Amino acid sequence: MIKGFKEFIMRGNVVDLAVAVVIGAAFGAVVTSLVDNIINPLIAAIFGKPDLSGILLWTLNDGGTPGDPADDAVLAIGTFLTAILNFLIIAAAIYFAIVLPLNKLAERKAKDEPAPDEAVSPTEIEILTEIRDAIKAQSDR
Structure with a gap:
């Protein structure tokens, strides 16, 4: 057990999930x-209040005591x-601080790795060996 x-x-x-939770909290x-x-503070300089929560408040009376x-x-x-x-600030911060750099890193890594066709293509020595064997097989006939 x-x-x-x-x-x-x-x-x-x-x-990975545990690391993500810790990094997310930080x-x-x-x-x-x-x-x-x-x-x-920028919002306070523009609107006179530290956030928008005090702006655009409408009080509606539901028919009770005025x-x-x-x-x-x-x-x-x-x-x-x-x-x-x-939400938009958090999304932008995550995108520019985490997603964009990781995408750039992945692009660099992909450029450095050989293409799949290059990885399986025969080397010059293998090609020359095949040519030699083919010529030898023709001359033995």
Whole structure:
């Protein structure tokens, strides 16, 4: 039973997943810092508030007591826009920091590796040996 568990844990995809979760958590902290310390101050400079959550708020009264916050429904369009903006920032950061460099690395690696046809093609010595054997077989007839 312990041997089976050890084999399960040591499988490549389980280890890769564990590494991905740890790297994802660390990368999340970097992106959160980017949003909190760079993007939100830029938004504050433009809109006067540190994020869009306080912008485009509409309070709807559902027929209860006017002015009672418990009876009001709030449409928080700015909060939704903040979530979309954060998603786009995270997606861009992942693309430019991880996906794009890995694609470039894979392209370089593919250029350095010989093409499949080159890998199985015979060498000059093998070709010359075949020619020699063919000439020898013709002369023996």
